[in-house]
Amino acid sequence: MSTVKTLGESNVPKLAQASSAETVSQLWFKTKPISRKFCYRAVQLQLETISSDQGHDESHGNVSWSWFELVVFKDGQSEEPVIKNGQPLVWKSHNNRTDPLDTRAADSLHFGIIFDRRHDLFDLIEIGNVIGIRVCAKHPGWINDAQYGRLRAKYVHYDLFSPMAWHVGEGLEASTNEAVTDGVYTLTPPTECHLISKTDEQTDAIWFTTPILDENTIPKFQDIQLFTTARHQGVLPEGATGIWSWFDIVILDTPESTQPKVKDGRVLVWLSHEVPAGQLGDVEQDGKLFGPDHEIFTHLQPGNVIAVRPSTRFAGWELHAQSARLVVRLSNKGRTGGVPRSQVDWAKVIKRNKDLQAALEQYLTKATSHKDPAAVSVETTLLTQELRADRDDNYGEGERPLRLLSLDGGGVRGISALHILKDIMGKVTGDKNAKPCDYFDMMAGTSTGGLIAIMLGRLRMSIDECIDAYEDLASEIFGAGPISKVVNGATTGARYSGDTLANAVKKVIGKHAEGNNPDAPMLDPEDGCKVFVLACRADDLSNSVATHLRTYTNKEVEKSFNEYKIWEAARATSAAPTYFTRIKLGDHEYIDGGVGFNNPVLLLMGEARLYFGFARPIGCLVTIGTGMNPNVVLPDVSNNPVGNIITTAGTIKSMWELVTTSEHANIMARNLLDSNLYFRFNVGKKLVDQTWIKQVSPTFWERIFGKEEEAQKYTEENWASLDIALDDYKQMAALVKLTLEFMTIPAENDRAKRAADKLPPKKVPKKKA
Known part of the structure; x- marks a missing residue:
C-alpha cells in the first residue's frame, strides 16, 4: 500500500532565456526540508511541469536545449548545490521538446524521469536537505517558459531500511527454546556518512536509528554496542590535543528528530568511541558496551528511538564512516539495575554559561577597535556546547568549590598586585609567605600579571621570592638609557631588548624550576595549581585571537599550547608593542596579551568552567589590578619619548586604539558571581584622590603635580597624566607605599579578610601518574 504526496510546487511562471552557448538556469522553487520519513519510506520521485520552449527550430535538429533539473541544497537558505564525492548533486529531469514542429504557445504537461530507489539521489540526500527545481536553457534563441510545476513522491507505509523493524517478522519474537532468554538484533545504516568541520563549533549528523521503542520493548533492553568502519582526515593538526572525530549514542524524542533529547537540562548523549589517531585508512572499531546498569535505558520513553550520531569539532577535522552495525540485546526476562538520577539544576548551569559567554563576547568586542571584527576566543565558543549525559565527572558536580586568582597586566605596576596578594595571604594563615x-x-x-602567575603557580615561588625577582627583573629589563631606547626603537621597532627580557626570565626559571633548568617546559610535572597566561596573535592587531598558554592539558580544547618553554610563554605574554619585539611560537607570532585582554578575569572564569566542569561552583575569585584607574584616558602618543620614531609610530597608534580598561572586565565579571565570592583589588581607584595621595606620599604628589595651583588642573578625566609608566621602574617604591596604605583602608582591609576566609584549607599538589 502506498500514497503520493506533493513535496513542492509553484504556479509562478519562470523564464530561462539563453543568448549564447552558456547555460542559463533559474531556480524555480524548493521543497521543505527533507524528513526522515522521505529517507526511509519514499520509493519514487517525479517532477511534472506545464511548460514550453521557443517553438519550431531546425538549427539543432531534434535536440532540445530547454530542460529542468533537480538540485539538492544543504538547507532552505543555501544557494549552491551540495557537493559529494567532488560532484554537485544535480540531475536532469526532462526536456521541454516533444515535437520539433510545436509552437511556443503550445504548453504541454511534461512528466519527468521517475527517480526510484536505485538512483543515487536517494543514496546521497540527507535529512534536512531541500530539493530545488531549476529551469534551464542553452544556445541562442532557446528558452524555457515554465508555467506550473510540482514535485511528487510515492511513499510506502513502512521503513524500507534497517531499522524498519527488529527483524523481517512481526514484533519481538521469542524463541521456543527455553534455554534461549535473549534476542540479539543487528541494525545497519542505509548510507555512508561524511562530515567536515569548518569552525570550532561541533558538526554532527543523525546517521541511523533503532525502530520506534514501545512499552513492550523498553523494559527488555539488556545492552547495546556500536561497531564502525571509519577514518578521520589522516593527519592531525599540529599541537592538537585529543581526538575530535567520534561516534555518539543518543536518544531522540521521535525518529524524525534531528537533535538529541534533553532531560533536566542535559543532552542525552553518550560517547561510543573515537576514531583513533595515527591511522591513514578505514579502521574497524568496537564501541563501548552499554550494559543493563547504564543510565541510557532509564531515560527511554515510548516513542523514542536510539540513534547513532557521528561528530567532529574544530576546523579541519573530518569523519568518513563507511559502514556500521548497532547490535542490541533484548531479554525476555527484562532488565535489572539502574542508576541514581542527578540532582544538579542543569537549567541553572546552562544559564550561567550563557551569561558568561555573553559577557565574554561583549568583552572581546570592547577589546577590538570599533572598525574591526571582534576578537576571537575558542574557549568562549565552547561555553555553550551541549551538556552531555556521559560525563563521568558530571561536570564537577559535588566537588569542592574552586579558588581562582586573576592578575592584570601593567608593566612595573605589577609590584602593586604582589603586595596586595601578600596582604591577603597573611590573613589566611598569619604567614605572609604562604x-x-x-x-x-x-x-x-596577562603581561607582567602573566609573569607573576608563572612565578607563583608554575615555579611555586613564595610572594617574597617573587617580589625580589620582580624588582630585579624590572631594573634589568627596563634599565636601558635614553640612547639605547632610541636605537632599539629605530632598529627593531621596540625600545627594549627582547633578548634581555628572555635572559632575565631564564635566570629566575633556572633558580626555581625543577632541576634548575632554564629551559623547563610550561607543562607542569605536578598536578597542582593550574596556570595559563594570555598572549595575543600578532598576525593583525585588528583581528585579535586570545591564546591561552597553559601549564596543563585542557582536554576540552583542541590545542592546549603547553608545549613551549616557560620563558617562551613569559616572553609571549610580555611582548608589549613598542616595548618588546614580538616572538614566534609555532606558526604564529605573539604580542603582549594586554593588547585587548589586560584583565583576564572573564577568560579565567571561562577556562575554569571548561577545565573543571560547568557544574563545579566557584568559591572564591580574587582579581587584582595594577593601579589603572577605571576612568583612565590613555596619553597621546606624541607625549611618548619614542612616539616620533617612524618605525614604531604605526604600532603605537594601533595599540592605543585597541587597549580597553581593565575595570570594564571587572564590572561584567562581578555581576556573574555573588558579592561574597568575588573580590577585586585595585589601588588605581584611590589614585584619583589627590588629597589621599598628598597625605600618603607627599614626594610622589609633588613629583606629579608640582605647584599647588597646577594640581587644580587635574581631574579624573585627565588622570592619565599622573600614571606611572609601564617601564618606570624607579617609581615602584612609591607605588608600593601607596599600595600598602591602600590595604589599610577599612573597606579594603575588610575585603581582604573576607577573601582570606574563603581560601583555606591548604591544597597538596599531586605527582602526575
Whole structure:
C-alpha cells in the first residue's frame, strides 16, 4: 500500500532565456526540508511541469536545449548545490521538446524521469536537505517558459531500511527454546556518512536509528554496542590535543528528530568511541558496551528511538564512516539495575554559561577597535556546547568549590598586585609567605600579571621570592638609557631588548624550576595549581585571537599550547608593542596579551568552567589590578619619548586604539558571581584622590603635580597624566607605599579578610601518574 504526496510546487511562471552557448538556469522553487520519513519510506520521485520552449527550430535538429533539473541544497537558505564525492548533486529531469514542429504557445504537461530507489539521489540526500527545481536553457534563441510545476513522491507505509523493524517478522519474537532468554538484533545504516568541520563549533549528523521503542520493548533492553568502519582526515593538526572525530549514542524524542533529547537540562548523549589517531585508512572499531546498569535505558520513553550520531569539532577535522552495525540485546526476562538520577539544576548551569559567554563576547568586542571584527576566543565558543549525559565527572558536580586568582597586566605596576596578594595571604594563615599555589586551583595573568602567575603557580615561588625577582627583573629589563631606547626603537621597532627580557626570565626559571633548568617546559610535572597566561596573535592587531598558554592539558580544547618553554610563554605574554619585539611560537607570532585582554578575569572564569566542569561552583575569585584607574584616558602618543620614531609610530597608534580598561572586565565579571565570592583589588581607584595621595606620599604628589595651583588642573578625566609608566621602574617604591596604605583602608582591609576566609584549607599538589 502506498500514497503520493506533493513535496513542492509553484504556479509562478519562470523564464530561462539563453543568448549564447552558456547555460542559463533559474531556480524555480524548493521543497521543505527533507524528513526522515522521505529517507526511509519514499520509493519514487517525479517532477511534472506545464511548460514550453521557443517553438519550431531546425538549427539543432531534434535536440532540445530547454530542460529542468533537480538540485539538492544543504538547507532552505543555501544557494549552491551540495557537493559529494567532488560532484554537485544535480540531475536532469526532462526536456521541454516533444515535437520539433510545436509552437511556443503550445504548453504541454511534461512528466519527468521517475527517480526510484536505485538512483543515487536517494543514496546521497540527507535529512534536512531541500530539493530545488531549476529551469534551464542553452544556445541562442532557446528558452524555457515554465508555467506550473510540482514535485511528487510515492511513499510506502513502512521503513524500507534497517531499522524498519527488529527483524523481517512481526514484533519481538521469542524463541521456543527455553534455554534461549535473549534476542540479539543487528541494525545497519542505509548510507555512508561524511562530515567536515569548518569552525570550532561541533558538526554532527543523525546517521541511523533503532525502530520506534514501545512499552513492550523498553523494559527488555539488556545492552547495546556500536561497531564502525571509519577514518578521520589522516593527519592531525599540529599541537592538537585529543581526538575530535567520534561516534555518539543518543536518544531522540521521535525518529524524525534531528537533535538529541534533553532531560533536566542535559543532552542525552553518550560517547561510543573515537576514531583513533595515527591511522591513514578505514579502521574497524568496537564501541563501548552499554550494559543493563547504564543510565541510557532509564531515560527511554515510548516513542523514542536510539540513534547513532557521528561528530567532529574544530576546523579541519573530518569523519568518513563507511559502514556500521548497532547490535542490541533484548531479554525476555527484562532488565535489572539502574542508576541514581542527578540532582544538579542543569537549567541553572546552562544559564550561567550563557551569561558568561555573553559577557565574554561583549568583552572581546570592547577589546577590538570599533572598525574591526571582534576578537576571537575558542574557549568562549565552547561555553555553550551541549551538556552531555556521559560525563563521568558530571561536570564537577559535588566537588569542592574552586579558588581562582586573576592578575592584570601593567608593566612595573605589577609590584602593586604582589603586595596586595601578600596582604591577603597573611590573613589566611598569619604567614605572609604562604605560597599562593597551595591555595588557588587556577591562576591567570596577562603581561607582567602573566609573569607573576608563572612565578607563583608554575615555579611555586613564595610572594617574597617573587617580589625580589620582580624588582630585579624590572631594573634589568627596563634599565636601558635614553640612547639605547632610541636605537632599539629605530632598529627593531621596540625600545627594549627582547633578548634581555628572555635572559632575565631564564635566570629566575633556572633558580626555581625543577632541576634548575632554564629551559623547563610550561607543562607542569605536578598536578597542582593550574596556570595559563594570555598572549595575543600578532598576525593583525585588528583581528585579535586570545591564546591561552597553559601549564596543563585542557582536554576540552583542541590545542592546549603547553608545549613551549616557560620563558617562551613569559616572553609571549610580555611582548608589549613598542616595548618588546614580538616572538614566534609555532606558526604564529605573539604580542603582549594586554593588547585587548589586560584583565583576564572573564577568560579565567571561562577556562575554569571548561577545565573543571560547568557544574563545579566557584568559591572564591580574587582579581587584582595594577593601579589603572577605571576612568583612565590613555596619553597621546606624541607625549611618548619614542612616539616620533617612524618605525614604531604605526604600532603605537594601533595599540592605543585597541587597549580597553581593565575595570570594564571587572564590572561584567562581578555581576556573574555573588558579592561574597568575588573580590577585586585595585589601588588605581584611590589614585584619583589627590588629597589621599598628598597625605600618603607627599614626594610622589609633588613629583606629579608640582605647584599647588597646577594640581587644580587635574581631574579624573585627565588622570592619565599622573600614571606611572609601564617601564618606570624607579617609581615602584612609591607605588608600593601607596599600595600598602591602600590595604589599610577599612573597606579594603575588610575585603581582604573576607577573601582570606574563603581560601583555606591548604591544597597538596599531586605527582602526575
